[in-house]
Amino acid sequence: MTARSSLTVVLAAGEGTRMRSSLPKVLHPVAGQSLLAHVLNATDAGEGSSLAVVIGPDHAAVADEAHRVRPEAQTFVQRERLGTAHAVLAAREALVRGVDDLLVAFGDTPLISAETFARMRAPLREGAALAVLGFHAADPTGYGRLIVENGKLVAIREHADASAEERKITLCNAGVMAFDGRRALAIIEKIGNSNIKGEYYLVDAVSIIRDMGLEAVVIETSEDEVRGINTKAQLAEAEAVMQTRLRKQALEAGVTLIAPETVYLAADTTFGKDVVIEPFVVIGPGVSIDDGAVIHSFSHVVEARIGKKVSVGPYARLRPGTSLGDGARIGNFVETKAAVLEAGVKVNHLSYVGDAHVGANSNLGAGTITCNYDGFLKHKTLIGEGAFVGTNSSLVAPVKIGKGAYIGSGSVITKDVPDDALAVERSQQTIREGGAARYREIKLKQKAAKGK
Template identity: 45%
Template sequence: MTSIAAIVLAAGKGTRMKSARHKVLHEIAGRAMIDHLLASVEALGPERLVTVVGEAREQVQAKLGERSAFAVQEPQLGTGHAVLQAQGALAGFEGIVLVLYGDVPFVRTATMQAMIARLEAKDAPAAVVLGFQPDDALRYGRVIADKAGAISKMVEYKDASADERACTLCNSGLLAARADELFALLARVGNDNAQAEFYLPDIVNIAIADGRTCAVVTTDTPDEVAGINSRAELAAAEAQWQQLKREEAMADGVTLRAPETVFFSWDTEVAADVVVEQNVVFGPGVTVASGARIRAFSHLEGASVGEGVEVGPYARLRPGAKLEAGSKVGNFVEIKNATLGVGAKANHLTYLGDATVGEGANIGAGTITCNYDGYFKHKTTIGPRAFVGSNSALIAPVTIGADAIVAAGSAVSRDVADGELRMVRAEQLVKPGWADRFHDAMKKKKKDVSGK
């Protein structure tokens, strides 16, 4: 198999994003846009990956760590100049190089494979360009090619003739070439243009002038090559991704009551026969098993939801929440780093943090686990079939035994044995007639003051 390397360009300043955060680190569906791209690249099993950085490079380097080698472009003198900076990092590499952009996150692995396959065709093109045909070609650079995809010319919009502008095949900027040819051609690119920059597409025209073949592969999904340069374009990319995810979920057997109000994360896993009601948000790290129902206005993150579980409405599952089969979490219940056992219930107004709740247990309304002492987190263990009455505070570390009952309004700070009743309340004080005397006295005082 041919060795593959990828160069990801991420040196731009991203001024239109107006952010202290590097542009490629802004998130779509809870995942940095550069990570969306690298997931597609890594599926190819590349031998090398080089990210070209410039502005705020320490942020990108910290994010990618050892996943990538880095080359610095300083100053930024165009896309051709950027790719040339990766030459040192690819020293000794003799395979195919893909040139990609960190702010073009949705390029599919299959599209990259199509570019590689075309480069390995019998006519051995010097370079393969990824083209697209948008609804409005606007001011994109044009790819002038025949029906077989052989390129005769690459031209920037401002330099194109009227006939060339009438061509709707546009240049995405993505390119594939063999390493030796890529860098040899780049060495010949000049900067005699209005911006005094070195443009990557110029290598195609140079190769054609040498009598070499260059080819274009056209994506059938123009949205996959959409670049993201502003907050508005980031929002559009999010909407695009969410729409595709919703369609995929429904095609896989998930019922979405109001699809446009459900938001998924990049790694959300929802099984068939799950029902998701309106206004539900899935953060990263959520799995939902078959037959579960996620009711309206619930927020889930880092949670595992078992078969037949009901969540919400208005529930919040935080990281480490695990709901086993048939359990139920009701309205205004929050669960964090806690397991709700098979058939267990917490129906109303409850916080369960750093806890294990046994099979069939019932947690009454207003119950909280007091898991934090200001310095450390502590665990609460509630046994099978235990019943915790409403408005109880379980002060961790504490264990409530199997079949035990905690009376409503109790503040439990010591373990409760199996089958035991624990009632922790102050003695009720009764003063017969006191309220009547109080009301009479206050009514008289009010009349003396107001005259009424």
């Protein structure tokens, strides 16, 4: 059977004034991805599918995000905000091409799933002209009610217009719709603006479809899945739902989360087998964790690759560009950034490794610092395989430490060190017999003098 073609129009033009933020609403993050990215990733990307995103004027950042997530997406600007139907018609250029199924979604519903979009298209194959997504609200106050008779949707009644009996209905409108693409444009163009606000609302499509002798149906989902984001409080609520979902997925995939409720995951985190995540770990976007790795408590990881049987933390920070080879060990209060640490490398405590490449089985002692920034530019540190860097050493980049080289503790290394060489840079130690006693005597006299 030939696959049905589809167009998904994602409405993302809202300013989000109730967010109290200069950032466009759909760019606020949940689980390390923008609200818009979550929605776009849930839309169909298969053969015969197309995608349009309706943005507001002066929202180039929203268009950039849409193209980053889905490069094939077309963007259209809604110059005036005159309702949801008006927003859809801003993408008229995409609508007139004609598809089998037209889906209308919203850029601020990050919890919606690809499965739900697929379920909404199913009734269209059976002849329905419209499928409306609905949910049973714990508190339906303020929501439009879905009036269903004999299994068919006959009306969407806004709360203010609903009768006392209709207000008892808990089945509410989520806003997401799927139209028969052959009729969609004609239906939407019939929607008028004879209401108090003078705006064009998609909900009016139901009565138009009924007048045309066509059928509309309801597809139900959970209230959580269609949470819209209008405030920072709702953003936090969506984050909590998403984190619960991601933790469940991780546990079902075999990840050991010792205290799941304390672990923060990103939507794109990937895990190998037998991974252990201890309490109070934060994993940001772009992280992959391979088989047998352990992330100890209070560690923070972003845009990093963690190899097999790696140990990280506790209290470690892996910044973007970190890559840890199999069996590497990153200990407490260690920070890495744009650093490749090959297999077996040990950086066990109190170190910073930035803009560096560390060869396999090297050891960086406590307090080792790669001095990568001169106030203007970043510079690279190269450390060869099997090198040993003593405690409290500063490696001033650009610098190269050869294979098997040994750096004495407390050294400040500013020149390249050859393979298997020993480098020590520190001042000559001097000892003054009785010096400490004389120093104390002088200071005690000064203190006594001040007390007079």
